[in-house]
Amino acid sequence: xxxxxxxxxxxxxxxxxxxxxxxxxxFQNWMLLAASCVFYGWIAPWWLIPLAFTTLIDWSCAxxxxxxxxxxxxxxxxxxxxxxxxxxxxxxxDFFAANAAAALHTLGWSVSAPALHLVLPAGIxxxxxxxxxxxxxxWRGRIAARRSLRDFSLFVTFFPQxxxxxxxxxxxxxTQVEQPRRFLMEQFLSAFPLLVTGFFxxxxxxxxxxxxxxxxxxxxxxxxxxxLAGSLAFSVQIFCDFSGYSDIARGCAKLLGFEVMVNFxxxxxxxxxxxFWRRWHISLSTWIRDYLYVPLGGNRTKTAVGRHAxxxxxxxxxxxxxxxxxxxxxxxxxxxxGLVACRITGFNRxxxxxxxxxxxxxxxxxxxxxxxxxxxxxxxxxxxxxxxLCGGGVTHRGELLAAASIAATTCAFALPAVLLxxxxxxxxxxxxxxxxxxxxxxxxxxxxxxxGGREFIYFKF
Amino acid sequence: MLAAATWAARxxxxxxxxxxxxxxxxxxxxxxxxxxxxTTREGIDEAEAERRLGVRVTRLWTDGSGSALWWLYLKxxxxxATPPPRVCxxxxxxxxxxxxxxxxxxxxxxxxxxxxxxxxxxxDRLGWSAAFDPIRRLLARSWxxxxxxxxxxxxxxxxxRDRIVGPLLRIAPGQAGLHYWLALSDGRMDPALLTxxxxxxxxxxxxxxLDFDAQVGKSYLPEMVETARAAGVTLVLVRIxxxxxxxxxxxxxxxxxxxxxxxxxxxxxxVPLIDHRNDEALTPDLFGYGxxxxxxxxxxxxxxxxxEIRATLGEDxxxxxxxxxx
Numbered sequence: 129x130x131x132x133x134x135x136x137x138x139x140x141x142x143x144x145x146x147x148x149x150x151x152x153x154x155f156q157n158w159m160l161l162a163a164s165c166v167f168y169g170w171i172a173p174w175w176l177i178p179l180a181f182t183t184l185i186d187w188s189c190a191x192x193x194x195x196x197x198x199x200x201x202x203x204x205x206x207x208x209x210x211x212x213x214x215x216x217x218x219x220x221x222d223f224f225a226a227n228a229a230a231a232l233h234t235l236g237w238s239v240s241a242p243a244l245h246l247v248l249p250a251g252i253x254x255x256x257x258x259x260x261x262x263x264x265x266x267w268r269g270r271i272a273a274r275r276s277l278r279d280f281s282l283f284v285t286f287f288p289q290x291x292x293x294x295x296x297x298x299x300x301x302x303t304q305v306e307q308p309r310r311f312l313m314e315q316f317l318s319a320f321p322l323l324v325t326g327f328f329x330x331x332x333x334x335x336x337x338x339x340x341x342x343x344x345x346x347x348x349x350x351x352x353x354x355x356l357a358g359s360l361a362f363s364v365q366i367f368c369d370f371s372g373y374s375d376i377a378r379g380c381a382k383l384l385g386f387e388v389m390v391n392f393x394x395x396x397x398x399x400x401x402x403x404f405w406r407r408w409h410i411s412l413s414t415w416i417r418d419y420l421y422v423p424l425g426g427n428r429t430k431t432a433v434g435r436h437a438x439x440x441x442x443x444x445x446x447x448x449x450x451x452x453x454x455x456x457x458x459x460x461x462x463x464x465x466g467l468v469a470c471r472i473t474g475f476n477r478x479x480x481x482x483x484x485x486x487x488x489x490x491x492x493x494x495x496x497x498x499x500x501x502x503x504x505x506x507x508x509x510x511x512x513x514x515x516x517l518c519g520g521g522v523t524h525r526g527e528l529l530a531a532a533s534i535a536a537t538t539c540a541f542a543l544p545a546v547l548l549x550x551x552x553x554x555x556x557x558x559x560x561x562x563x564x565x566x567x568x569x570x571x572x573x574x575x576x577x578x579x580g581g582r583e584f585i586y587f588k589f
Numbered sequence: 590m591l592a593a594a595t596w597a598a599r600x601x602x603x604x605x606x607x608x609x610x611x612x613x614x615x616x617x618x619x620x621x622x623x624x625x626x627x628t629t630r631e632g633i634d635e636a637e638a639e640r641r642l643g644v645r646v647t648r649l650w651t652d653g654s655g656s657a658l659w660w661l662y663l664k665x666x667x668x669x670a671t672p673p674p675r676v677c678x679x680x681x682x683x684x685x686x687x688x689x690x691x692x693x694x695x696x697x698x699x700x701x702x703x704x705x706x707x708x709x710x711x712x713d714r715l716g717w718s719a720a721f722d723p724i725r726r727l728l729a730r731s732w733x734x735x736x737x738x739x740x741x742x743x744x745x746x747x748x749x750r751d752r753i754v755g756p757l758l759r760i761a762p763g764q765a766g767l768h769y770w771l772a773l774s775d776g777r778m779d780p781a782l783l784t785x786x787x788x789x790x791x792x793x794x795x796x797x798x799l800d801f802d803a804q805v806g807k808s809y810l811p812e813m814v815e816t817a818r819a820a821g822v823t824l825v826l827v828r829i830x831x832x833x834x835x836x837x838x839x840x841x842x843x844x845x846x847x848x849x850x851x852x853x854x855x856x857x858x859x860v861p862l863i864d865h866r867n868d869e870a871l872t873p874d875l876f877g878y879g880x881x882x883x884x885x886x887x888x889x890x891x892x893x894x895x896x897e898i899r900a901t902l903g904e905d906x907x908x909x910x911x912x913x914x915x
Contacts, residue, residue, distance in 0.1 A: 526768030
């Protein structure tokens with residue numbers, strides 16, 4: 129079920145009323161679990177099968193880790209392998225098979241690549257990481273394994289964040305699942321600004337830019353200005369699409385008395401790449417840090433080369449998590465190399481916070497790197513992106529006009545959200561100003577929202 | 590702000606627009622009317638058509654419109670004229686003619702509201718009810734602001750292009766759109782990516798929309814045929830060639846089957862269907878931006894179309910001699 133569909137509006141209303149009408153925590157959780165299954169199975173009921181399978185495996189393995197300490201490593205391995213096997217089968221099998229066949233072909237062996245052509249269940253990458261974090265935390269002894277399959281299942285399937293995150297951790301969400309929840313007017317009212325901002329970002333900004341972005345990235349030979357403008361537009365589109373989803377998820381969770389984590393903190397205001405990754409898709413960045421970067425050695429690696437290799441490999445895996453294509457892999461590696469370059473040059477320390485000019489230059493370099501990265505992320509192939517970047521000159525005046533128009537339209541659509549952010553950041557006490565801006569967003573939402581909302585970009589990841 | 594904007598949109602001269610369309614048609618007094626969207630505006634050369642057919646010709650178009658609006662043009666303007674034109678040609682792309690929910694909002698939606706009579710049961714049944722759930726149907730039917738939503742976003746786009754960027758680059762306002770769409774036209778797209786994109790778009794639509802037999806009963810097409818027949822207007826359906834067709838980019842499979850069934854349906858009811866989709870003479874160089882023809886392309890297409898209309902009807906429209914098709 130899409131957040132932007134009227135089906136969801138009706139669904140949320142029914143769930144909200146029924147949920148708060150139930151006085152008992154146990155029944156509330158049963159009800160939410162059932163609602164989450166309806167939400168997830170609405171488009172394709174079979175998606176519930178892999179979800180149930182991994183949920184059962186991880187719940188059992190966590191209990192096994194706790195009850196049989198001698199075999200804790202085995203239980204952890206079963207959990208991790210089951211999750212990765214599920215993800216690998218649905219998401220990566222065809223990609224690796226095709227690339228292996230291509231590699232063998234270059235070596236002189238002609239092999240036809242087997243392909244499964246499986247439909248990827250929405251949100252599989254998100255709930256897989258969420259479940260793995262649970263079993264790893266139990267294995268590390270940071271949390272206790274839960275006996276209640278109902279509560280654990282609700283932790284995994286909680287519908288506001290099931291399909292595209294935030295990737296929650298057990299100490300936050302599972303604890304809330306287990307504790308009685310009260311209807312608090314303040315929390316209820318705080319949901320609406322999030323919902324308005326989320327729907328505005330998605331329906332007005334992201335969906336209105338989507339058509340133009342699609343056309344730019346279908347061009348046979350993109351010129352450099354069009355590629356840059358398209359990359360800028362896509363950077364805004366993907367941020368508004370994904371952070372819009374996160375805002376709506378947080379808003380829905382608040383309506384039900386839950387607090388889910390903040391996933392974005394104005395990432396395009398970041399002055400360094402390090403900072404960008406502390407602000408962008410925070411739940412994934414912190415997951416990667418805690419369950420991949422640190423176990424691989426992280427900052428404790430003895431040699432500088434080793435430290436840098438860990439950063440690049442971690443970011444490359446993070447790129448691959450987004451999808452089975454070389455563009456994602458190279459995008460991740462590009463960010464890894466960028467982070468390494470920042471550390472080698474001391475860019476992080478010396479440029480930012482020095483002066484207004486230094487901060488501005490640092491921001492501009494970071495933003496350009498991020499935008500170029502998203503251009504690569506969206507490109508049909510790595511070669512397409514490189515050829516546009518290196519060789520695509522302007523062949524006629526229209527290209528310049530189109531590029532400038534795309535950039536200007538992107539800014540025009542994003543302006544109201546930027547103003548709201550600026551008001552919240554620089555004038556937090558100006559409540560009337562913020563309220564006025566929010567109502568302006570509502571008005572703009574009514575007249576500018578794109579009909580027939582598109583699927584969220586991160587659904588396919 | 591919302592109340593003011595609603596008031597402004599509601600106070601648009603709705604009944605005047607219909608009366609104006611009727612008056613303009615009466616003044617022009619055409620024998621042949623071409624109905625469609627911007628492809629009709631750009632693709633039909635009225636002067637050339639009058640030369641080839643020997644009678645007066647008029648175009649009725651709204652940019653971005655679909656079959657709902659064409660149905661209203663036919664019913665409330667063409668068939669309501671006294672006397673009505675003798676021939677009404679409806680120009681459409683792909684399966685636009687049997688998609689009753691296309692372009693119900695935005696600028697075409699405003700024109701739709703303007704051309705509505707007091708009661709439009711077919712539009713309610715086939716258009717609003719099929720496109721929207723009850724809440725959106727109510728909004729779309731009764732709240733003008735809801736109907737203009739798509740056009741507002743387009744207006745922002747156009748304003749930025751024509752009023753800000755165009756002048757900065759010293760491009761005349763009227764030319765900015767043309768330059769823009771030439772830069773991002775189908776002709777510059779990677780054929781494989783474009784085809785895959787169109788396939789995805791099609792798959793995301795209602796799966797029955799390309800099943801002609803399932804769709805025809807949900808469309809205005811049978812009503813169009815009956816209305817034209819009752820008013821003594823010869824209805825001619827013209828499926829135009831798109832830039833994608835001209836470039837030989839393969840059409841998604843279901844759309845091809847749809848075209849074949851449409852032809853059979855029209856033949857069974859004696860409705861002339863002129864299909865230009867495979868007209869090899871309309872080469873890519875005759876296309877301007879999007880599916881719009883250049884001036885030369887419009888002249889060439891009009892010439893060919895008018896000859897086919899004459900051949901199809903088997904009648905010399907100027908003298909009125911020869912058999913009438915319907």
